[in-house]
Amino acid sequence: MLALAAVFTGCSTGGSAEPVQGPVIVNRVIPLDEPRPLGRLDKAEDAEAFGEAFRQADRLRGIPDVGPADYEIRYEAGGEPKQFRLWLGSSGGPGMLMEKSNTNTAYEIDSGVSEDLRQRIASIRYRTDRAEKNGDVIQGPGGTINVQVWHRFMEQVEQAHPASVQLALYTDEGDPIFHNLEYDGRSVHYLFDNSEDGYGSPDKVFETCERILSEPRRTAKPGWTGKVYRLDGCSDHGEGGGGRFEFRVEEDSRAL
Secondary structure, X not given: OOOOOOEEEEEXXXXXXXXXXXXXXXXXXXXXXXXXXXXXXXXXXXXXXXXHHHHHOEEEEOOOOOOOOOEEEEEEEOOEEEEEEEEOOOOOOOEEEEEOOOOOOOEXXXXXXXXXXXXXXXXXXXXXXXXXXXXXXXXEOOEEEOHHHHHHHHHHHHOOOOEEEEEEEEOOOOOEEEEEEEEOOOOEEEEEEOOOOOOOOOOEEEEEEOEEEEEEEOOOOOXXXXXXXXXEOOOOOOOOXXXXXXXXXXXEHHHO
């Protein structure tokens, strides 16, 4: 969660007044892993909104006590690349940004601007074709796609080799709920993120778990085998975090 613990210095970023050139590239920030692509905003008004938010943000004295950012934003202004991390905080509250090239300086954006950027990012539709192209493990009403990516991840875990995977589990309405797992050779770092679910209460939970457990599960299809994977030994195991992860896999056992 975003908790601004610093005070204003009374000046803005001093960013260039040059018009912003789109597209605006939006990546999700994953703690302890590389950012994952979410999508892009191609409208000129979207690009200018992000540029204006950066130009008008108020500099903070010191470095606020915050966790990982929500998003990484990239665009061009005056022909020069601009890249910053963006914290949107809780709904109705202020946000914060920080240039990726200068992590010693942070800037606050007011609640209205933060909410406007939140809505613009929410307009990005992370559909299954994009998720498949990005190498996600996908599961939803239409079945499971890229299950081999999950199996490769589990093979690395079993061999104690660092690995990461992103699961996009789709609701009946077609919205993704992200589950990011990053294995460092000893522990599993887990991020639950349903901020792209238009029908739920946006929430992000990050925690560390000891292991991934699997157990057989019955299937309704003769000749098929099934497993369910869960996290165990989590720092806040239960509804607050690891307890939200449950991945069910069914496979044709004749093809194994």
